[in-house]
Amino acid sequence: MPYLTLKDKRIYYRRGGRVPAREAVVFIHGAGASSNIWLRQLSVLEEEFLALALDLPGHGQSEGEGEERVEEYAQAVLAFLDKLGLEESSLVGHSMGGAIALTLARDFPERVKKIVLAGSGAQLKVPPEVIQALCGDFREAIRVMGQYAFSLPSLNFPTGGGEAGIGKTSREVVVKDFVACDGFDIRPHLGDIRQEALVICGERDRFTPPEFSEFLHFHLPRSRLEIIKGAGHMLMIENDRAFNAALLRFLTQPVFS
Known part of the structure; x- marks a missing residue:
């Protein structure tokens, strides 16, 4: 998989996906x-789109020290x-990634076609x-948060923890996040953000409960709301079939004519 260099x-x-493709879809993790976290989405979109998912600075396989402001992460995505x-x-953003997507849609509207806000x-x-x-027993805190991220029926989900990448980021970067x-x-x-938006969340999300998504939907002028039954915060992993169906509908069909 490829790398590029930003600020050394x-x-x-x-x-x-193919290059050139009809359009690019960029996935931003939380x-x-x-x-x-986006492996199950990239494989679905690559038939029709140029699908990209980056590791934010300091996360995954990317170098860097992380950031203490969403705006700084937004600048990193813009540079990408x-x-x-x-x-x-x-832009498709999960949790903090949704905050980054919203920031870019507000500050650089000409660069953003549509936004998907998942569990944000x-x-x-x-x-x-x-x-x-997190500043105390880091591993224990991450273990508890990892369980909390999934809905109760899926706590024994065989690969969910690994796909979520929870616990592989340094304490310093997680605290900054x-x-x-x-x-x-x-x-x-929110009223100034004019892009079409898909607001999607898990019915049993305990980090960003459905009320958060309902608020976004109410205040974003051109939005669609979808709540995935039985899913928690990691909805794109827990019920990837429902998530992907909603994502493809949104990306290929106009929300408003």
């Missing part, structure tokens, strides 16, 4: 994760798009005890 750091990304010569693309929110406040736990989430609040600007 090697950034890893996965690529599927806090402490990596491009691994520039490096690949992508003038316009659709307009504000991502983090309880202080979560940061404290949660600081970035805690400082994110795009609520006053």
